[in-house]
Amino acid sequence: MPVLSQVLxxxxxxxxxxxIGGFDGLGSVSRWQRGRExxxxxxxxxxxxxxxxxxxxxxxxxxTEAFGFFREVGILEFIAGREWTPLFNPRHFxxxxxxxxxxxxxxxxxxxxxxxxxxxxxxxxxxxxxxxRTVVKPLLEILAGIPTVVYGYFALTVVTPxxxxxxxxxxxxxAASAAIVVGIMILPMVASLSDDALRSVPRSLKEGAxxxxxxxxxxxxxxxxxxxxxxxxxxxxxxxSRAVGETMAVTLAAGATPQLTMNPLESIxxxxxxxxxxxxxxxxxxxxxxxxxxxxxxLLFTITLAMNLVSHRIVRGFRERYE
Amino acid sequence: xxxxxxxLETRNLTIRYGDSAAVIDVSLRIPAKTVTAIIxxxxxxxxxxxxxxxxxxxxxxxxxxxGEALFHGKNLYASDVDPVELxxxxxxxxxxxxxxxxxxxxxxxxxxxxxxxxxxxxxxxxKSLRQAALWHEVKxxxxxxxxxxxxxxxxxxxxxxxLAMNPEVILLDEPCSALDPASTSRIEDLLVELAxxxxxxxxxxxxxxxxxxxxxxxxxxxxxxxxxGPTDRVFTRPENSETEAYVTGKFG
Numbered sequence: 001m002p003v004l005s006q007v008l009x010x011x012x013x014x015x016x017x018x019x020i021g022g023f024d025g026l027g028s029v030s031r032w033q034r035g036r037e038x039x040x041x042x043x044x045x046x047x048x049x050x051x052x053x054x055x056x057x058x059x060x061x062x063x064t065e066a067f068g069f070f071r072e073v074g075i076l077e078f079i080a081g082r083e084w085t086p087l088f089n090p091r092h093f094x095x096x097x098x099x100x101x102x103x104x105x106x107x108x109x110x111x112x113x114x115x116x117x118x119x120x121x122x123x124x125x126x127x128x129x130x131x132x133r134t135v136v137k138p139l140l141e142i143l144a145g146i147p148t149v150v151y152g153y154f155a156l157t158v159v160t161p162x163x164x165x166x167x168x169x170x171x172x173x174x175a176a177s178a179a180i181v182v183g184i185m186i187l188p189m190v191a192s193l194s195d196d197a198l199r200s201v202p203r204s205l206k207e208g209a210x211x212x213x214x215x216x217x218x219x220x221x222x223x224x225x226x227x228x229x230x231x232x233x234x235x236x237x238x239x240x241s242r243a244v245g246e247t248m249a250v251t252l253a254a255g256a257t258p259q260l261t262m263n264p265l266e267s268i269x270x271x272x273x274x275x276x277x278x279x280x281x282x283x284x285x286x287x288x289x290x291x292x293x294x295x296x297x298x299l300l301f302t303i304t305l306a307m308n309l310v311s312h313r314i315v316r317g318f319r320e321r322y323e
Numbered sequence: 324x325x326x327x328x329x330x331l332e333t334r335n336l337t338i339r340y341g342d343s344a345a346v347i348d349v350s351l352r353i354p355a356k357t358v359t360a361i362i363x364x365x366x367x368x369x370x371x372x373x374x375x376x377x378x379x380x381x382x383x384x385x386x387x388x389x390g391e392a393l394f395h396g397k398n399l400y401a402s403d404v405d406p407v408e409l410x411x412x413x414x415x416x417x418x419x420x421x422x423x424x425x426x427x428x429x430x431x432x433x434x435x436x437x438x439x440x441x442x443x444x445x446x447x448x449x450k451s452l453r454q455a456a457l458w459h460e461v462k463x464x465x466x467x468x469x470x471x472x473x474x475x476x477x478x479x480x481x482x483x484x485x486l487a488m489n490p491e492v493i494l495l496d497e498p499c500s501a502l503d504p505a506s507t508s509r510i511e512d513l514l515v516e517l518a519x520x521x522x523x524x525x526x527x528x529x530x531x532x533x534x535x536x537x538x539x540x541x542x543x544x545x546x547x548x549x550x551x552g553p554t555d556r557v558f559t560r561p562e563n564s565e566t567e568a569y570v571t572g573k574f575g
Contacts, residue, residue: 202421
């Protein structure tokens with residue numbers, strides 16, 4: 001690679017001192033220019049290295065602290081236990097209530113975001129005029145830029161009161177309200193990524209369907225959507241992975257009651273919200289209570305990593321088929 | 324000789340993309356159950372003219388159409404004409420084979436089922452594939468994806484799915500330009516065979532192909548219709564010097 005960068009003229013037309021026009025003979029690439037080239041490569045390499053090292057460091061800390069936790073608590077007790085009471089006696093370290101809370105938020109968010117997001121994507125890619133598209137797509141992306149704490153406020157001040165109006169038994173802090181706002185939060189992601197997948201379906205395929213007397217709806221749902229299905233599905237998985245990792249809105253709106261329940265109007269606690277609770281509290285470092293957050297963090301990391309890998313794999317399969 | 328019935332006709336048809344005209348003032352009568360070839364140099368408006376005949380140009384938002392295109396005497400661009408209904412009767416095969424990423428059988432049956440076909444699906448699939456001379460090659464793998472076929476087979480599959488709609492007219496837009504000579508010759512044989520039953524309009528840049536398969540030839544240049552007539556006359560005794568120069572290979 002360095003050899004190549006020395007042979008090729010630099011793409012930016014900034015001639016080094018002494019070589020007007022930058023190309024008066026092969027020997028004219030000055031030593032200074034070569035040195036600069038190497039420095040740039042080294043600097044860029046450092047940037048890449050730094051981010052890789054940071055990731056490695058984070059995973060190492062997670063793993064070692066979690067290892068400390070698992071020396072005292074069995075993995076089976078952690079994974080399969082149905083009670084999570086690490087802060088008071090009798091202590092139980094079963095993560096299922098937290099996992100259940102997280103799953104409930106993710107499923108609820110998916111119920112909101114997948115139909116609405118897919119509908120928006122179909123509208124944007126197949127129906128909207130280019131004028132509408134140029135307005136709506138950036139708007140969707142702005143929605144994605146709203147700070148998550150604002151969504152948390154929105155849940156507490158708008159969604160929860162509305163839910164309590166409809167169903168008075170709803171708790172102040174409840175899973176449904178958090179799930180709805182997390183759903184709104186990941187909706188742009190579903191819409192935008194699905195839209196990209198739908199739009200990457202070759203035009204020739206659509207024309208073939210139109211030429212066979214298919215209506216716009218039949219073309220969208222019968223040809224375009226099936227052809228883009230893996231890309232669309234990948235957008236679902238990525239968005240759900242974001243819902244699993246979402247922290248602020250669920251901390252504010254879903255409550256701090258780790259319990260295994262199927263009722264979304266109850267107060268729950270997610271894995272992320274638990275980590276926040278312990279991190280902000282006065283739990284002394286080095287204790288088993290403190291170490292729980294690393295075990296929970298490791299589990300969370302594993303889940304989101306697996307989901308991201310799955311979605312990348314799906315997208316890669318999709319590309320292979322169409323490019 | 325009895326004068327053949329006219330199926331499609333254009334009257335002073337002008338088609339513009341934004342401000343630039345692709346087809347200018349073309350008047351043309353396409354006789355029933357014959358093969359009409361539209362030839363001409365690249366960019367002369369052949370495909371645009373063809374796509375006007377089943378309103379595929381509707382899908383491009385910048386297109387504007389002036390003049391008339393008539394199907395059995397009825398203006399295709401009249402406000403009460405539904406392009407979907409029109410395309411049930413006028414099918415189209417494209418330059419690049421574009422089978423759906425569905426099974427071979429579903430490629431055939433998808434559109435007829437949407438458009439109210441209530442007969443035996445297996446029968447329709449077999450009949451259409453036989454008509455497109457593809458049956459013997461695919462009869463054991465009807466559930467395989469249409470994308471797994473070779474280019475020439477894919478194009479015959481596209482012809483088969485068009486035939487399955489039982490159209491009156493089949494429009495073909497340079498259907499062999501992406502295919503090898505052997506596949507091309509199979510498709511040409513097929514067109515000659517289908518000509519007795521369907522009205523076929525084929526756009527081609529290949530003059531030998533036009534000479535081999537068509538009964539009538541229209542020569543287009545810079546969006547204008549230069550000459551139209553029986554193929555053997557257009558090729559052997561062209562009336563226009565431009566046509567002569569083109570068919571003898573002096574330009575284009």
